[in-house]
Amino acid sequence: MAEKKSGDLEKIEKLIEIMKRNDLVELEMSHGDNRIVLKRYPPMPPSPPAAGLGPSQQAAPASGNIPQTREVEALSAGPDKGLLAEIKSPIVGTFYATPSPDSEPYVEIGSRVEPQTVVCIIEAMKVMNEIKAEASGTIAEILVTNGQAVEYGQVLFRVRPD
Amino acid sequence: MFSRILIANRGEIALRIIRACHELGIEAVAIYSEADKDAPYLRFADEAICIGPADCARSYLNIPHIISTAEITDVEAIHPGYGFLAENINFAEICEECGITFIGPPAAAMRLLGDKVEARKLARKAHVPVVAGSDGAITNEAEALKLANKMEYPVIIKAAAGGGGRGMRVVHNDISLRSAFSAAKAEAEAAFGDGSVYLEKYIVEPRHVEVQVIADQAGNTLHFYERDCSVQRRHQKMIEESPCPVLDERTRDSLCEAAIRLVKEAKYVNAATVEFLLDKDKKFYFIEVNTRIQVEHPVTEMVTGHDLIKWQIKIADGHTLKFRQKNIRHNGVAIECRINAEDPERDFAPCPGTIAKYIAPGGPSVRVDTHAFQGWTVSTNYDSMIAKVIVHQKTRAEAIATMKRALREFVIEPIKTTIPACLDILSHNLFVKNKIDTGFVERNF
Numbered sequence: 280m281a282e283k284k285s286g287d288l289e290k291i292e293k294l295i296e297i298m299k300r301n302d303l304v305e306l307e308m309s310h311g312d313n314r315i316v317l318k319r320y321p322p323m324p325p326s327p328p329a330a331g332l333g334p335s336q337q338a339a340p341a342s343g344n345i346p347q348t349r350e351v352e353a354l355s356a357g358p359d360k361g362l363l364a365e366i367k368s369p370i371v372g373t374f375y376a377t378p379s380p381d382s383e384p385y386v387e388i389g390s391r392v393e394p395q396t397v398v399c400i401i402e403a404m405k406v407m408n409e410i411k412a413e414a415s416g417t418i419a420e421i422l423v424t425n426g427q428a429v430e431y432g433q434v435l436f437r438v439r440p441d
Numbered sequence: 442m443f444s445r446i447l448i449a450n451r452g453e454i455a456l457r458i459i460r461a462c463h464e465l466g467i468e469a470v471a472i473y474s475e476a477d478k479d480a481p482y483l484r485f486a487d488e489a490i491c492i493g494p495a496d497c498a499r500s501y502l503n504i505p506h507i508i509s510t511a512e513i514t515d516v517e518a519i520h521p522g523y524g525f526l527a528e529n530i531n532f533a534e535i536c537e538e539c540g541i542t543f544i545g546p547p548a549a550a551m552r553l554l555g556d557k558v559e560a561r562k563l564a565r566k567a568h569v570p571v572v573a574g575s576d577g578a579i580t581n582e583a584e585a586l587k588l589a590n591k592m593e594y595p596v597i598i599k600a601a602a603g604g605g606g607r608g609m610r611v612v613h614n615d616i617s618l619r620s621a622f623s624a625a626k627a628e629a630e631a632a633f634g635d636g637s638v639y640l641e642k643y644i645v646e647p648r649h650v651e652v653q654v655i656a657d658q659a660g661n662t663l664h665f666y667e668r669d670c671s672v673q674r675r676h677q678k679m680i681e682e683s684p685c686p687v688l689d690e691r692t693r694d695s696l697c698e699a700a701i702r703l704v705k706e707a708k709y710v711n712a713a714t715v716e717f718l719l720d721k722d723k724k725f726y727f728i729e730v731n732t733r734i735q736v737e738h739p740v741t742e743m744v745t746g747h748d749l750i751k752w753q754i755k756i757a758d759g760h761t762l763k764f765r766q767k768n769i770r771h772n773g774v775a776i777e778c779r780i781n782a783e784d785p786e787r788d789f790a791p792c793p794g795t796i797a798k799y800i801a802p803g804g805p806s807v808r809v810d811t812h813a814f815q816g817w818t819v820s821t822n823y824d825s826m827i828a829k830v831i832v833h834q835k836t837r838a839e840a841i842a843t844m845k846r847a848l849r850e851f852v853i854e855p856i857k858t859t860i861p862a863c864l865d866i867l868s869h870n871l872f873v874k875n876k877i878d879t880g881f882v883e884r885n886f
Binding site (some may be wrong): 433 | 510512539
């Protein structure tokens with residue numbers, strides 16, 4: 280049964296597709312008086328097994344169950360029962376907390392972050408990749424140390440969202 | 442000897458390589474995608490690193506992630522297994538550039554033999570019989586029609602960048618050639634990124650016979666005899682055996698020597714399999730070379746007593762083959778059955794699902810290569826192979842009896858598998874009497 284969709288609905292569907300395809304968590308578009316904000320919580324994959332790469336993870340969700348919301352993930356994430364978003368490594372490499380050996384770290388516990396805030400560098404094959412927070416809030420936990428090897432999906436920071 | 446190797450693969454071959462590493466005193470680093478995070482073989486690795494999400498392109502085919510993993514885990518070499526990046530020239534070159542040993546052939550040899558058109562040219566140069574066909578890629582329909590009529594139908598259109606049985610079309614006359622030609626080019630472009638196609642005479646009811654070859658860095662090249670892989674369905678092998686039951690000694694020697702000549706011509710190093718078609722007159726024709734270790738390598742291991750994965754590692758490390766061809770003996774008969782999560786009654790449709798009950802066969806002369814376990818969920822992310830069952834006996838009749846016994850013991854419930862189909866084939870009169878060819882399965886099942 281074909282339905283004629285309104286132009287707006289089509290636009291929104293397209294934006295959702297763009298978000299999914301590029302794995303975005305937040306997208307805002309303004310055009311004149313019109314403004315649209317889309318927020319998305321992608322399903323969190325379960326934490327990887329402790330592979331000797333760093334401090335062991337907090338209690339992980341039951342294996343095989345992929346939590347559908349960040350709330351579920353956060354409640355089992357540790358002693359702090361508040362809502363915590365996780366910043367995970369999107370690549371494999373070496374974590375650096377500072378832009379260069381002598382500088383201050385990008386963020387510390389309590390630092391305020393926005394989606395575009397660079398929180399760390401992960402070096403892979405001699406390329407320094409700037410990792411963005413992709414969340415708004417304050418840094419609640421830092422789970423890795425300078426120079427530590429990290430794998431795909433490894434939790435680097437926990438953020439208390441606004 | 443290497444102290445640490447990264448295995449750029451998953452599943453049963455990853456486990457196979459971990460085992461070879463450990464027996465050689467080498468540490469093994471395994472990689473896994475998020476979909477494989479519960480794989481039990483990961484615990485046997487000395488380190489296991491998550492390299493991406495389930496999607497292959499972002500994990501097992503993700504060269505930057507894999508190379509980065511190799512760097513942070515400080516490995517000296519990478520074993521690519523089969524499939525995935527095993528025949529990826531770009532990956533082999535990147536490993537070379539990063540100072541990591543790629544356990545396989547040099548990129549140049551891979552390039553030469555990976556292109557099916559170039560490989561045919563090389564075969565002619567090495568005086569290896571090839572199937573009659575075009576000298577190079579065929580660019581237009583008129584050329585194809587002319588050659589097809591000269592060679593006589595039936596002919597097969599093949600993708601130059603293809604392989605593994607994909608991108609091939611058999612045509613029987615001018616009308617079907619016209620309609621198939623541009624479609625085949627388009628398919629090749631879509632599947633392999635290269636629309637080049639070539640033509641070969643289609644050999645009717647051939648047997649598929651391949652020769653296992655290993656070459657070391659000093660140029661010594663030896664063969665480890667042949668495998669017959671005629672039991673295929675849609676060009677995917679189901680059952681393999683060694684020796685080829687219809688070859689006489691003279692033809693076997695010619696076949697194996699031809700394989701060695703071709704591989705030497707390409708200055709090849711490490712393991713390769715040279716594939717041939719055997720026609721009804723026992724004449725053999727070269728079709729392609731697989732520049733990697735193959736799924737069915739255990740068949741050769743059983744009949745020769747050589748560990749091919751260990752040889753791959755040792756050769757990459759610079760060891761030479763310190764024995765002669767005559768020192769490699771062929772003993773008895775080995776048969777392998779591939780068990781896939783497919784339903785033979787629904788045209789072998791893939792059957793993903795959780796294996797609630799899993800009991801592998803055992804007993805004398807039975808080998809099971811698998812990563813499957815009770816509670817494992819076969820997903821749609823990767824290929825549907827669950828296990829390989831290999832048997833080795835003195836005679837073919839005994840090997841068939843042992844394989845049937847082993848398959849009947851194999852419990853994989855409740856999902857559907859190809860075990861019943863294998864049992865049917867093993868009991869089929871034509872299979873038992875060696876009267877089969879590559880069309881046997883599709884005609885009779």
